[in-house]
Amino acid sequence: MTSQALYNRWRGQTFDDILGQEHITATLRNQIRVGRIGHAYLFTGVRGTGKTSTARILAKAVNCVGDTDAPPCNECHICRTITTGRSLDLIEIDAASNRGIDEIRELRERVSFVPQETRYKVYVIDEVHMLTKEAFNALLKTLEEPPEHVIFVLCTTEAYRLPDTILSRCQRYDFRRATVQTVAVKLQRICAAEGIEITPEALDYVARRGAGSFRDAESLLDQVAAYADSVIDLEFVQRALGVVPAEAITRLISTMLHGDAAEGLTIINSAMDQGADPRQFLSEILEQLRAILLLGVGSQEQLVALGPETIVSLRSLLREEGFSGPLLLKAIRTFQTAGQELRNAVHPQLPLELALVETVLAQSKSDPMPMQPASLDSGQRRTTPGESAAPTAGQPAPLAKSTAPKGRQASPGADRADAPTAKPSPEAALEQPNRVPAPVESEPGEETADETETSASPPMTLEWVRAKWGQVVNRTAAHHPSLQGLLTDAYPVRVRDDVIRVACATSFKCDTLADAKRSAQVEGIMQQVLGAPCRIECVVGSPEERQSATTDADPRDEHLFSRAERQEGREQALRNHPAVRALEQRGAKVTRVELDDSDE
Amino acid sequence: MHQRKPTHYSSRFMARVKPQCGCPDEHTLLLCASGSHGRIVHNAQKSRVATRRMAGTMWETIGHEWAVAYLQKTIETNRIAHTTLFTGPAKIGKTHLALRFAAALHCHSDGQRPCGRCRSCLETLAGAHADLLMIEPDKGRVKIDQVRRIQHELALRPYNSPWRVCVVSGFETTTTEAANALLKTLEEPPAHAILLLTALDPGLLLPTIVSRCRMLSMRPVATHTIAEALIERYQIDPKRATEIAQLSAGRVGWAIRACEDPSMLEQRDTDVQTLLELVDKGPAARLRVAEELAKRDDVHPAVFEWQLVWRDIMLLAAGCDDRLVVNQRQLPRLRRLAETTGLEPARAAAASAQDVVRQISQNVNARLALETMLLSWQNR
Numbered sequence: 001m002t003s004q005a006l007y008n009r010w011r012g013q014t015f016d017d018i019l020g021q022e023h024i025t026a027t028l029r030n031q032i033r034v035g036r037i038g039h040a041y042l043f044t045g046v047r048g049t050g051k052t053s054t055a056r057i058l059a060k061a062v063n064c065v066g067d068t069d070a071p072p073c074n075e076c077h078i079c080r081t082i083t084t085g086r087s088l089d090l091i092e093i094d095a096a097s098n099r100g101i102d103e104i105r106e107l108r109e110r111v112s113f114v115p116q117e118t119r120y121k122v123y124v125i126d127e128v129h130m131l132t133k134e135a136f137n138a139l140l141k142t143l144e145e146p147p148e149h150v151i152f153v154l155c156t157t158e159a160y161r162l163p164d165t166i167l168s169r170c171q172r173y174d175f176r177r178a179t180v181q182t183v184a185v186k187l188q189r190i191c192a193a194e195g196i197e198i199t200p201e202a203l204d205y206v207a208r209r210g211a212g213s214f215r216d217a218e219s220l221l222d223q224v225a226a227y228a229d230s231v232i233d234l235e236f237v238q239r240a241l242g243v244v245p246a247e248a249i250t251r252l253i254s255t256m257l258h259g260d261a262a263e264g265l266t267i268i269n270s271a272m273d274q275g276a277d278p279r280q281f282l283s284e285i286l287e288q289l290r291a292i293l294l295l296g297v298g299s300q301e302q303l304v305a306l307g308p309e310t311i312v313s314l315r316s317l318l319r320e321e322g323f324s325g326p327l328l329l330k331a332i333r334t335f336q337t338a339g340q341e342l343r344n345a346v347h348p349q350l351p352l353e354l355a356l357v358e359t360v361l362a363q364s365k366s367d368p369m370p371m372q373p374a375s376l377d378s379g380q381r382r383t384t385p386g387e388s389a390a391p392t393a394g395q396p397a398p399l400a401k402s403t404a405p406k407g408r409q410a411s412p413g414a415d416r417a418d419a420p421t422a423k424p425s426p427e428a429a430l431e432q433p434n435r436v437p438a439p440v441e442s443e444p445g446e447e448t449a450d451e452t453e454t455s456a457s458p459p460m461t462l463e464w465v466r467a468k469w470g471q472v473v474n475r476t477a478a479h480h481p482s483l484q485g486l487l488t489d490a491y492p493v494r495v496r497d498d499v500i501r502v503a504c505a506t507s508f509k510c511d512t513l514a515d516a517k518r519s520a521q522v523e524g525i526m527q528q529v530l531g532a533p534c535r536i537e538c539v540v541g542s543p544e545e546r547q548s549a550t551t552d553a554d555p556r557d558e559h560l561f562s563r564a565e566r567q568e569g570r571e572q573a574l575r576n577h578p579a580v581r582a583l584e585q586r587g588a589k590v591t592r593v594e595l596d597d598s599d600e
Numbered sequence: 601m602h603q604r605k606p607t608h609y610s611s612r613f614m615a616r617v618k619p620q621c622g623c624p625d626e627h628t629l630l631l632c633a634s635g636s637h638g639r640i641v642h643n644a645q646k647s648r649v650a651t652r653r654m655a656g657t658m659w660e661t662i663g664h665e666w667a668v669a670y671l672q673k674t675i676e677t678n679r680i681a682h683t684t685l686f687t688g689p690a691k692i693g694k695t696h697l698a699l700r701f702a703a704a705l706h707c708h709s710d711g712q713r714p715c716g717r718c719r720s721c722l723e724t725l726a727g728a729h730a731d732l733l734m735i736e737p738d739k740g741r742v743k744i745d746q747v748r749r750i751q752h753e754l755a756l757r758p759y760n761s762p763w764r765v766c767v768v769s770g771f772e773t774t775t776t777e778a779a780n781a782l783l784k785t786l787e788e789p790p791a792h793a794i795l796l797l798t799a800l801d802p803g804l805l806l807p808t809i810v811s812r813c814r815m816l817s818m819r820p821v822a823t824h825t826i827a828e829a830l831i832e833r834y835q836i837d838p839k840r841a842t843e844i845a846q847l848s849a850g851r852v853g854w855a856i857r858a859c860e861d862p863s864m865l866e867q868r869d870t871d872v873q874t875l876l877e878l879v880d881k882g883p884a885a886r887l888r889v890a891e892e893l894a895k896r897d898d899v900h901p902a903v904f905e906w907q908l909v910w911r912d913i914m915l916l917a918a919g920c921d922d923r924l925v926v927n928q929r930q931l932p933r934l935r936r937l938a939e940t941t942g943l944e945p946a947r948a949a950a951a952s953a954q955d956v957v958r959q960i961s962q963n964v965n966a967r968l969a970l971e972t973m974l975l976s977w978q979n980r
């Protein structure tokens with residue numbers, strides 16, 4: 001009647017059984033050999049990498065009385081009682097169910113009793129991240145100086161949730177994600193012992209699906225083995241797990257490149273009709289997209305965990321016309337998001353369909369632009385000398401190429417176009433076309449170049465200062481955090497020669513910013529960003545004006561409004577000012593509005 | 601926490617169910633035996649009605665043959681997993697299958713299990729077996745107290761069966777504390793314990809939970825399978841069966857409910873009609889519809905249907921085959937819409953419905969979310 005899961009039946013019993021964690025098992029062995037056993041260990045790492053098993057082996061090893069140089073012997077009565085879970089001196093606590101301070105108090109009381117029959121009492125506190133804050137703190141003193149006969153082993157998948165005070169009291173061991181080969185070795189052992197017949201490809205596939213976790217892979221093997229009649233081959237595994245054939249997925253990706261939404265949607269629907277698992281389907285799509293990305297930047301094929309035929313057809317996709325880096329990235333991002341939507345989807349194929357259509361639309365949008373062939377491959381060529389203007393642009397350049405034409409239009413001088421095309425950022429697309437110095441976006445590597453350029457263009461305009469203002473605020477926040485609050489709702493309203501008038505939201509902020517030391521700090525930053533020395537002048541400004549300052553930054557729009565209209569707008573803003581309103585409510589009346597023309 | 605047999609609910613429930621279908625006696629009987637309360641009874645009871653009508657077949661599933669074969673096989677070969685996680689979209693038959701599996705485990709028959717006739721089977725299917733614990737979300741979530749109860753009950757020896765079985769439905773609603781509290785039990789359960797969890801998607805669970813379970817991912821059932829089953833079991837018109845099957849989008853439970861409860865389909869038709877009319881109308885009409893809709897207990901069905909309509913429009917705009925379209929009855933209208941709307945707006949509209957579902961699950965005001973969605977749809 002036993003139906004113990006494979007991962008339980010094949011739980012490691014000696015240090016040698018813990019595969020892929022040699023850095024930990026070797027250390028522990030040495031500690032035991034020389035007798036320098038710590039009093040508190042913390043085992044952390046992703047699920048199914050052997051934390052709990054190692055904790056139990058450690059408990060056996062420190063207490064083993066067998067005649068062996070490499071404990072645990074697994075033969076002495078102590079090892080056996082621990083293996084069967086009958087030992088009174090291995091106390092395994094499920095911290096997720098017993099997470100309160102009361103449980104820890106109880107533990108503290110019992111810690112002082114000497115062990116029943118072994119040398120050490122070992123407390124294994126599993127899922128320790130779920131203890132409450134109070135419970136953690138109650139444990140601190142005990143963990144720091146436990147009685148000599150006690151060893152604590154804390155196990156968790158989420159070490160970042162433990163307080164630092166706990167972490168600093170433990171010897172920490174990080175369990176690594178197992179490689180596919182290591183998992184396959186373990187599965188091989190299990191299959192041999194259990195009499196499960198499985199082909200190497202199928203075994204490899206199961207190991208890969210385990211994603212570095214022994215338990216995941218073993219659960220999967222368990223499932224497949226329970227279903228199988230005869231020899232388990234790759235096809236059987238894929239059918240049992242609802243995997244779509246790789247060839248269909250390659251076809252799906254090629255429809256994206258050709259902008260053929262109808263064909264792509266048909267592929268998705270027929271795959272779902274044949275019983276594909278949507279989540280699995282999605283992860284296979286992402287796997288192939290990732291493979292294209294890796295092949296495109298010239299990585300080794302070993303990084304791509306796909307069959308040779310698939311790799312060949314993906315390579316031919318890479319060479320096809322219509323393929324571009326931005327499209328690939330867009331596809332990856334879109335399908336990644338679809339994975340999150342899949343969680344709540346009632347119609348499981350819908351997120352996939354939406355993602356496909358979104359990608360196809362992105363493809364058709366970028367179509368009219370001149371598409372350089374095989375842009376990913378050309379990445380290396382672009383870094384060759386000759387194009388001295390793009391020294392740092394080697395990697396991002398090819399992937400961002402489709403936005404390049406926009407950047408070209410935006411910059412006034414066509415001869416300078418080569419430099420800015422290398423670094424189009426999202427903001428670049430939003431910028432106004434005829435602003436004075438065009439290539440001034442916040443790319444750290446390029447800033448020095450910008451500065452020299454901008455200092456050469458003598459008159460500072462309000463629009464330009466406003467465009468740069470975000471950068472000023474960000475830099476100030478980085479260098480002088482205390483000034484951040486003052487600047488976030490301040491904004492430049494006028495530029496005359498090197499004097500920049502900055503409007504603050506309240507008079508308090510205005511006064512504070514006007515303080516000589518603070519304004520000197522801001523001026524220093526502004527000089528760095530604007531590339532020319534300047535002074536600031538503080539005034540109090542209204543929120544309405546601020547809005548117009550940020551939204552109507554486009555200089556062309558300025559000309560659309562006549563001067564009179566603008567004045568009227570400002571007058572209206574003044575009349576609607578909350579302070580004026582408040583006075584009006586108390587019976588005051590606005591008789592005349594005077595506008596300072598110099599502010600224009 | 602669930603109390604066993606809260607009989608005071610039953611009369612209320614009978615009243616609510618009676619007008620919808622014509623067999624009140626059977627309902628009453630099943631209800632008393634089920635031993636849960638409130639909404640839970642409502643849901644479970646409906647699927648149980650279906651069960652009764654289909655009595656005779658062993659597992660009473662439509663589609664999912666491979667899943668049944670798999671579970672059957674684990675019983676035959678004695679490779680039963682301590683924890684099985686049934687995943688799949690709502691109304692696809694997860695709890696149904698889990699319950700049948702529990703019955704098979706408890707069944708006393710020497711032949712095929714579950715036999716559906718022995719006392720153990722009947723009790724299990726009614727949710728009243730002594731070795732069966734049914735846990736469902738309490739006020740929308742599975743809580744740590746319920747998990748402690750599971751731990752306690754599973755630690756007890758079985759009374760009348762080799763196994764103690766616990767069926768937890770809606771496991772994706774489990775609080776973080778509760779899920780963590782179950783980890784150790786899942787990893788090393790008592791020898792006689794079987795845990796059957798159902799959840800919408802493994803992505804909603806802790807990875808540490810998923811890695812401890814044997815996964816049974818239930819996929820949408822092919823349309824023709826559902827249609828055939830409906831014709832056979834309910835003797836309905838083949839054309840109508842096909843339509844219902846198509847509308848169900850692979851959700852067996854939905855199709856069954858649609859057959860038993862015609863008002864559901866009517867409601868659905870009205871919703872689709874509302875949408876089709878709304879496309880031509882301005883913001884005022886849309887806001888009114890949002891207001892009306894937000895008053896309903898559950899806005900999800902309507903939003904899902906709308907999403908399906910937009911999907912159809914999207915497929916047509918992309919130039920797909922007509923057969924992929926779900927709302928076959930409105931095909932000409934949809935085709936016209938597809939021409940005028942275009943691919944991108946249709947995609948955006950379908951995606952906006954997805955957003956609403958997510959927002960509502962995150963406690964956004966339903967009316968506000970609906971208004972945003974309706975206004976975002978392009979006016980043609």
